[in-house]
Amino acid sequence: MSFKVNPAKPFVEELKKVGVALIDEAVAALSQQPDGPHAAVHEARKKFKRLRALYRFTHNKAPDFRAAENTRFRDIARSLSAARDAAALVENISYLETFSRTDTERHALASVHETLAKRRDAMTSDDGDLPARIRSAIAECENGKQALQHLSLPHSDKTALSLITHTWRKQRQKALDALSACHTDAHDENFHDLRKSGQVYWIHLALLRRLWPSAMRAKKVDAKRLVDLLGHEHDLSVLAAFADREPDVFTGGDTLALLLDAILHRQQALRQECLELADHVFAESAKTESKIIGLLWKDAAG
Known part of the structure; x- marks a missing residue:
């Protein structure tokens, strides 16, 4: 099913329709497993991320539902994550290898790749x-x-407008707060918060793209690029944390030191690129953009 709502129809019913479809798609992936169980888990977890972003629109009128269901699908995703996380580390080192700067570093990263693949x-x-x-x-x-x-939930047009504008403003302000924190303190958690906000923004743009297809598409492209870059940045943080936590996994001379140096070098470049792009993606104030979204919704729903 296409992940979008029709503003000409009742928002609450559209929200429920999209949510049910996402759950059905996750169940189908886990049940059918066309490319194996681990690929199925990866696909289902993507559906859960979209579902949790969708449920943010219910918080203003049904906070208990949103809290309970956000916890439910977060916990489901975590219950399936162990093997997927091991596979993700291999993907992370594959990405890092493409930025090798010397033969010595290249050989060290190849050794790490082999070790993580065996694991x-x-x-x-x-x-x-x-x-x-x-x-x-x-x-x-x-x-x-x-x-x-x-x-x-109430089905009135007023409720729909309130759910949309309140959620949009709240999430955009979270993004701006995270971006400000990243500029002030380049800490892993600050960039992780920016990544989460970017993911929600990208998903919400996809959900409401019928409001202004051309503009939403352009915003969605930029937001997706930001999310991808922040994803690589976060993956490198995860890899560095794993290396610090389990240094004995890495054997052979200066392998660990070369790995951590390669991570730091690439991460610094990524963070600079992410901040420049995020300044562009989130240039509009939360108040202004939520008002624009509200006006677009009223016009499309009318």
Whole structure:
């Protein structure tokens, strides 16, 4: 199903329709597993991210529902993450290898790649309880689907406008706060917060793109590029944290030191690029942009 709402139809019903479709798509991925269980888990977790971003629009009128369902789908994703996280480390080192600066660094990163790939394969083969966790996740998805179907919200145009503008302003302000924190203090958590805000912004642009297709498409392209860059930045933080936590995994001379130096060098370049792009993506104030979204919604819904 296309991830977008039709402003000519009741927003609450559109929200529920999109949410049910996302849950069904996640269940289908986990049940059918056309490319194997780990690819299915990755696909389902992407659906959960969209679903959690969608549910932000319910917070103003149904905070208990939003809190409970956000926790539900966050926990489902975490329950499936162990082997996926091991695979992600291999993807992270593959990305870092493309920016090798010397032969010595290139050989060190190749060694790390081999080590992490063996670790991933071992975890995958030993992940014997994954089928049980997938079955549990599917059952919990069905519970979440029932909760969504029973969600009761006012159907008035006024409620729809309030849900949309309030959520948009709140999320954009979160993004601006995270961006300001990144400019002030280049800490991993600040960039992680900016990444999460960027993801929500990109998902919300996709959801409401019918309001102004050409403008929303352009904004969505920039937001997606920002999210991708911040994703690489976060992945490098995860890789560095793993290396610090389990240094004995890396053997052979200066391998660990070369790995951490390569991470730091690439991360610094990424952060500068991310900040410049984020300044552009979030140039509009939260108040101004939420007002524009409200006016566009009223016009499209009318």
